[in-house]
Amino acid sequence: MYLSTLDRSRAAGGPVRAVGGTVLALGTVSLVTDVSAEMVTAILPLYLVVGLQFSPAAYGVIDGLYTGATVLLRLVGGYVADRINRHKTVAGIGYGLSAFAKLGLLAAGTSGPLIGLVITADRAGKGLRTAPRDALITLATPQERLGRAFGVHRTMDAVGAFLGPIATLGVLALGGGAFGPVFMASFCVALLAVLILVLFVPNAKGTRPHPSAVSWRAVARLGRGRLLPAACLLGLVTIGDGFVYLVLQRRVELGIGWFPMLAVGTSLVYLLLAAPLGRLADRIGRLKVFICGNATLIGVYLLLDGPLGGWPLIVLVLALYGTFYAATDGILMALAGSMLPPELRATGMALVQSGQALSYAVSSVLFGLAWQAWGTGPACLVAAAATAIALPLTAFLLAKES
Amino acid sequence: MIALSPRIRVLVTVLAALLLAGVAVAYTALARDRPPVATGSSPVGGGPRLQVLTNGRLSTVSRADPGGPREVTELQCDRAYTAGGTVACLKPVGPLSSTGLIVLDASLRERSALPLTGFPNRLRVSSTGRMVAWTLFIDGHSYATTGFSTRAGILDTRTGRLVKSLEEFTITLDGHPYRNADVNFWGVTFTADDNRFYATMSTNGRRHLVEGDFAARTVKTLRDNVECPSLSPDGTRIAYKSAIDADPKKGWRLSVLDLATQRITPLAETRSVDDQAAWLDDQTVAYALQTSDGTNNTWSVPADGTGTPRLLVPGANSPAPSEVLAAGR
Numbered sequence: 001m002y003l004s005t006l007d008r009s010r011a012a013g014g015p016v017r018a019v020g021g022t023v024l025a026l027g028t029v030s031l032v033t034d035v036s037a038e039m040v041t042a043i044l045p046l047y048l049v050v051g052l053q054f055s056p057a058a059y060g061v062i063d064g065l066y067t068g069a070t071v072l073l074r075l076v077g078g079y080v081a082d083r084i085n086r087h088k089t090v091a092g093i094g095y096g097l098s099a100f101a102k103l104g105l106l107a108a109g110t111s112g113p114l115i116g117l118v119i120t121a122d123r124a125g126k127g128l129r130t131a132p133r134d135a136l137i138t139l140a141t142p143q144e145r146l147g148r149a150f151g152v153h154r155t156m157d158a159v160g161a162f163l164g165p166i167a168t169l170g171v172l173a174l175g176g177g178a179f180g181p182v183f184m185a186s187f188c189v190a191l192l193a194v195l196i197l198v199l200f201v202p203n204a205k206g207t208r209p210h211p212s213a214v215s216w217r218a219v220a221r222l223g224r225g226r227l228l229p230a231a232c233l234l235g236l237v238t239i240g241d242g243f244v245y246l247v248l249q250r251r252v253e254l255g256i257g258w259f260p261m262l263a264v265g266t267s268l269v270y271l272l273l274a275a276p277l278g279r280l281a282d283r284i285g286r287l288k289v290f291i292c293g294n295a296t297l298i299g300v301y302l303l304l305d306g307p308l309g310g311w312p313l314i315v316l317v318l319a320l321y322g323t324f325y326a327a328t329d330g331i332l333m334a335l336a337g338s339m340l341p342p343e344l345r346a347t348g349m350a351l352v353q354s355g356q357a358l359s360y361a362v363s364s365v366l367f368g369l370a371w372q373a374w375g376t377g378p379a380c381l382v383a384a385a386a387t388a389i390a391l392p393l394t395a396f397l398l399a400k401e402s
Numbered sequence: 403m404i405a406l407s408p409r410i411r412v413l414v415t416v417l418a419a420l421l422l423a424g425v426a427v428a429y430t431a432l433a434r435d436r437p438p439v440a441t442g443s444s445p446v447g448g449g450p451r452l453q454v455l456t457n458g459r460l461s462t463v464s465r466a467d468p469g470g471p472r473e474v475t476e477l478q479c480d481r482a483y484t485a486g487g488t489v490a491c492l493k494p495v496g497p498l499s500s501t502g503l504i505v506l507d508a509s510l511r512e513r514s515a516l517p518l519t520g521f522p523n524r525l526r527v528s529s530t531g532r533m534v535a536w537t538l539f540i541d542g543h544s545y546a547t548t549g550f551s552t553r554a555g556i557l558d559t560r561t562g563r564l565v566k567s568l569e570e571f572t573i574t575l576d577g578h579p580y581r582n583a584d585v586n587f588w589g590v591t592f593t594a595d596d597n598r599f600y601a602t603m604s605t606n607g608r609r610h611l612v613e614g615d616f617a618a619r620t621v622k623t624l625r626d627n628v629e630c631p632s633l634s635p636d637g638t639r640i641a642y643k644s645a646i647d648a649d650p651k652k653g654w655r656l657s658v659l660d661l662a663t664q665r666i667t668p669l670a671e672t673r674s675v676d677d678q679a680a681w682l683d684d685q686t687v688a689y690a691l692q693t694s695d696g697t698n699n700t701w702s703v704p705a706d707g708t709g710t711p712r713l714l715v716p717g718a719n720s721p722a723p724s725e726v727l728a729a730g731r
Binding site for chain 1 (some may be wrong): 406411414415418419422423425426427429430431433434519540583
């Protein structure tokens with residue numbers, strides 16, 4: 001017991017010292033922002049499907065299309081950040097936009113279109129900030145430590161995602177079950193994150209790139225790589241957290257109040273595994289870890305239609321789903337960081353993330369329709385089959401590239 | 403930014419964190435302290451009574467003066483009903499709790515409780531007070547959409563026998579045995595023998611009135627486009643809602659079906675009613691209507707198609723005639 005504890009603390013101290021102050025500052029911003037974001041995300045599917053009477057198909061459209069609608073903005077954000085070489089400013093605008101969207105949820109009341117608009121603004125902010133932030137991480141980290149740096153950043157990110165739903169439960173309990181205080185608290189937390197970004201994250205160092213290096217023609221060259229189609233392919237087989245949790249909630253007939261805890265469980269696994277898997281990826285190869293991570297999705301989908309039920313099903317699905325995130329999210333960006341030229345880092349990352357988001361939008365809508373037409377069981381089986389087909393294709397594409 | 407010393411930056415951050423935390427906590431505390439019930443409770447005089455829900459709290463008013471004094475209890479329900487000395491209550495879904503059925507006696511002492519999953523929608527007690535039947539939404543929240551699913555259950559409070567879902571029953575559709583995964587039941591109403599009941603069954607895009615046999619575990623379809631049936635106290639007629647042009651998206655009209663002659667009488671209420679009507683006596687039905695700002699009002703209308711709707715209990719829903727005469731709630 002003593003030995004294993006000692007071992008773990010040393011393991012945790014290692015990567016933290018090895019990553020720079022920028023990564024730690026960005027990790028803190030992400031941690032606080034994720035507390036804010038997950039506070040809302042944890043109750044949003046429930047709020048829409050149950051509270052506001054949206055059918056599964058309508059939820060799929062909201063969840064998918066609004067994510068997809070931010071794609072263009074994401075690309076613009078990455079490109080502008082590269083072009084003016086101000087990654088921090090662009091990221092800051094994104095964080096700020098998402099913060100004020102939380103106030104918008106408060107103002108939108110029960111109006112479906114308004115809520116859609118506010119969610120769009122929130123996702124737009126996320127789209128705007130993600131690529132410049134990830135570019136900041138790669139620009140402040142030596143190549144051979146990229147996996148580790150993203151591991152630390154995503155761990156901190158996941159700690160926030162883990163704390164967010166717990167905070168939501170606390171606010172719900174304190175506020176007598178009203179949604180309003182959750183949105184208000186989420187806004188306050190998000191504002192704090194913006195402040196930390198402004199005060200503690202330095203702008204990317206390094207020489208201003210030659211303007212001609214950052215052109216749409218250069219971006220078009222990026223798009224011809226194999227990273228983008230691979231990311232899109234995998235986005236197509238990801239049905240999204242909301243659907244995974246909704247199916248799980250139905251299978252287990254979980255009390256509504258436990259719903260946010262599903263996201264907490266996933267985040268817990270994610271935060272425990274993100275840093276170790278990041279280091280593992282630096283050592284044995286990022287592609288291997290990335291592909292294995294995606295394979296766990298097949299397990300998730302099969303379990304959702306499997307004979308297992310009750311708490312064992314919840315624990316297994318969340319463990320696999322958290323592993324999927326830990327082994328893919330940061331590691332894909334580390335892969336991208338090692339493949340993309342520095343002057344187009346943010347744009348390239350935005351391109352990859354946009355491709356993923358766009359295909360995720362399509363898969364979300366499709367899964368919503370499949371659920372409504374065939375029920376959850378067959379819909380999950382189809383998703384599992386699609387993943388099993390997409391995986392070898394992705395491995396082939398990425399193996400050629402790296 | 404870089405010009406600020408690290409100490410100042412930390413100080414600013416901590417101060418901002420404290421300020422923002424204060425705002426969030428204050429807002430939350432205000433939301434909690436906002437009084438949920440505006441109406442106070444005042445004793446109701448003697449005579450026949452009516453049980454309603456006032457902002458989700460079990461309440462009683464006098465039949466003679468339903469808009470007058472109102473006794474409001476602490477008991478919170480999403481739906482409530484009472485008959486034959488039994489009070490039934492479907493608990494509201496809370497942030498940390500799912501719904502459940504509570505069966506109480508006339509003096510509101512809890513007799514049994516049953517945890518349930520879903521969102522409370524309909525609730526009835528048979529005239530003897532023995533059978534309790536409920537409907538919960540499992541998916542979706544409205545009968546007007548197509549993607550919803552419901553679950554209707556029945557509890558025999560005397561034997562403790564529980565039917566979790568009417569979908570377990572054997573179905574006869576238009577005289578033929580029938581099975582389909584898309585079957586949904588809602589809006590159960592019991593006859594005086596505590597065995598036969600009526601309900602709505604939807605399948606394949608059609609919504610049928612069904613007659614059920616609790617002991618035999620069977621249901622058979624009677625006719626189309628009849629939802630949320632409610633049997634009159636004399637057992638001769640059914641008040642129900644029927645979708646306009648058989649399209650629920652256009653709303654519902656309240657009508658009364660004479661079971662012997664099969665004659666249909668549209669009632670004088672012309673607004674769309676999405677409720678299972680409750681018979682106040684053999685001549686009058688009551689139902690709830692929601693205003694656009696979300697306020698529930700209980701209305702009544704004569705059951706023979708004459709007259710005009712009358713605002714019975716403002717700010718209340720889930721009406722049920724109560725036999726309890728004496729004060730003691």
